[in-house]
Amino acid sequence: MDIDPLMLSRIQFAFTISFHILFPAFTIGLANWIMVLEGLWLKTGRDVYRQLSEFWTKIFAISFGMGVVSGIVMSYQFGTNWSRWSDITGNVLGPLIQYEVVTAFFLEAAFLGILLFGRSKVPRGMHFFAACMVAIGTIISSFWILSSNSWLHTPAGFEIRDGRFFVTSWWEVVFNPSFPYRLAHMVTAAFLTTSFVIAGISAWYILKGRFAEYTRISFGMSLGLIAILAPLQILLGDLHGLKTLEVQPAKIAAMEGHWEGGAGAPLILFAWPDMEAEENHYEIAIPFLSSLILTHELEGEVPGLKQFAPEDRPYVPIVFWTFRIMVGIGFLMLFVALGFVFLSWRRRLYDSPWFHWICVAMTPAGFVAILAGWFTTEIGRQPWMVQGLVRTADGVTPSLTTGAALTSLTTFLVTYALIFTAGTYYILRLLQIGPHPRHEETTHQARQEAGRPKRPMSVPDERIEPAE
Numbered sequence: 001m002d003i004d005p006l007m008l009s010r011i012q013f014a015f016t017i018s019f020h021i022l023f024p025a026f027t028i029g030l031a032n033w034i035m036v037l038e039g040l041w042l043k044t045g046r047d048v049y050r051q052l053s054e055f056w057t058k059i060f061a062i063s064f065g066m067g068v069v070s071g072i073v074m075s076y077q078f079g080t081n082w083s084r085w086s087d088i089t090g091n092v093l094g095p096l097i098q099y100e101v102v103t104a105f106f107l108e109a110a111f112l113g114i115l116l117f118g119r120s121k122v123p124r125g126m127h128f129f130a131a132c133m134v135a136i137g138t139i140i141s142s143f144w145i146l147s148s149n150s151w152l153h154t155p156a157g158f159e160i161r162d163g164r165f166f167v168t169s170w171w172e173v174v175f176n177p178s179f180p181y182r183l184a185h186m187v188t189a190a191f192l193t194t195s196f197v198i199a200g201i202s203a204w205y206i207l208k209g210r211f212a213e214y215t216r217i218s219f220g221m222s223l224g225l226i227a228i229l230a231p232l233q234i235l236l237g238d239l240h241g242l243k244t245l246e247v248q249p250a251k252i253a254a255m256e257g258h259w260e261g262g263a264g265a266p267l268i269l270f271a272w273p274d275m276e277a278e279e280n281h282y283e284i285a286i287p288f289l290s291s292l293i294l295t296h297e298l299e300g301e302v303p304g305l306k307q308f309a310p311e312d313r314p315y316v317p318i319v320f321w322t323f324r325i326m327v328g329i330g331f332l333m334l335f336v337a338l339g340f341v342f343l344s345w346r347r348r349l350y351d352s353p354w355f356h357w358i359c360v361a362m363t364p365a366g367f368v369a370i371l372a373g374w375f376t377t378e379i380g381r382q383p384w385m386v387q388g389l390v391r392t393a394d395g396v397t398p399s400l401t402t403g404a405a406l407t408s409l410t411t412f413l414v415t416y417a418l419i420f421t422a423g424t425y426y427i428l429r430l431l432q433i434g435p436h437p438r439h440e441e442t443t444h445q446a447r448q449e450a451g452r453p454k455r456p457m458s459v460p461d462e463r464i465e466p467a468e
Contacts, residue, residue, distance in 0.1 A: 029194025193366025200363025261304025
């Protein structure tokens with residue numbers, strides 16, 4: 001592997017986007033969770049919903065801040081490391097990214113202050129409205145970002161003049177062929193990620209016997225959503241895979257680890273792909289299953305990597321294994337969903353420590369699955385920056401030197417490590433404190449005071465002279 005400006009720029013972009021995507025994936029689901037809690041508090045007046053909302057809003061604020069900071073460098077990278085790519089695709093992607101800023105980021109920023117600091121200053125209905133606007137803003141942001149990224153995979157609605165892309169139909173650009181599938185898949189993944197974090201933290205509190213009034217609510221609600229979304233995500237993943245087979249067959253061949261392809265292809269469970277020998281080592285496979293999954297026919301035709309020129313193939317080992325990590329975590333999520341349904345039916349959800357430990361272990365599962373899926377998607381697109389039209393090597397800044405690329409990469413590594421360490425520390429501190437302990441201490445103190453005998457009112461220390 002040659003360490004040149006191109007490779008260093010790819011490593012830098014992979015690092016920064018991998019770090020950044022963790023926070024939007026979490027805050028998308030968390031903003032909607034806070035919106036639900038605010039709505040329940042507005043409807044029922046139960047203080048437990050308010051306390052839960054305040055607790056998770058603090059965590060949301062830190063996560064949102066880290067997401068903003070880590071996301072700022074993305075636009076700068078387009079100019080410093082990928083200026084040729086920015087020049088070639090700027091007429092298409094520039095407006096899409098600006099739409100995200102104007103319609104989503106400004107909306108979130110405008111109402112985030114009310115959500116964080118306006119609880120005692122605005123009516124309940126207005127505070128709930130602010131929570132709704134922040135939640136809607138995260139979904140709108142996902143819409144524009146996924147649209148622009150999907151266009152790189154399935155470009156549409158354009159023409160090329162003088163080596164640059166020009167829009168001929170904004171509708172086709174925004175709603176490009178892979179966008180609806182990827183949007184549904186990603187937003188569902190974000191909701192699952194947040195749900196597993198809430199379920200895992202709630203399970204930990206249950207195991208430690210803390211905040212029972214709060215954790216029973218958050219544990220049951222988050223698992224209820226998982227029970228719906230986990231099987232839905234598997235269905236969405238299948239639909240997304242079928243669309244990818246149509247528009248990016250080389251990526252599917254790498255995901256499946258097929259070199260020959262053809263009819264009745266097996267599902268390869270385990271293998272070590274060898275790109276030089278164009279074969280798999282230590283292969284374990286189930287006959288016909290890959291054809292059945294991809295084409296819904298036992299003898300269906302599936303693509304093989306040898307159908308594509310070696311220079312047009314993605315790096316197979318990473319795509320092959322990250323895809324299996326993502327799918328494996330998806331089925332573990334389904335197992336948790338089934339466990340929730342079974343224990344709820346047996347009325348043992350809150351007194352089954354083995355299940356609580358499983359939920360604790362699954363707390364980071366959504367983050368791992370998102371990263372694995374993102375690697376599968378983006379590395380599977382290589383060597384193309386715009387699928388079939390612009391190679392990644394043609395998008396790097398011509399004047400970029402190895403020293404400059406290495407310096408910026410090192411700087412980002414150190415800076416992001418500091419940001420992540422500080423943010424993680426404060427989030428862990430908040431989790432250790434729990435949902436509004438001051439409220440619990442005040443309530444406990446009030447109960448103690450209520451049980452004590454009341455002392456008589458003090459009388460001023462002075463004599464009262466009898467009236468004459």
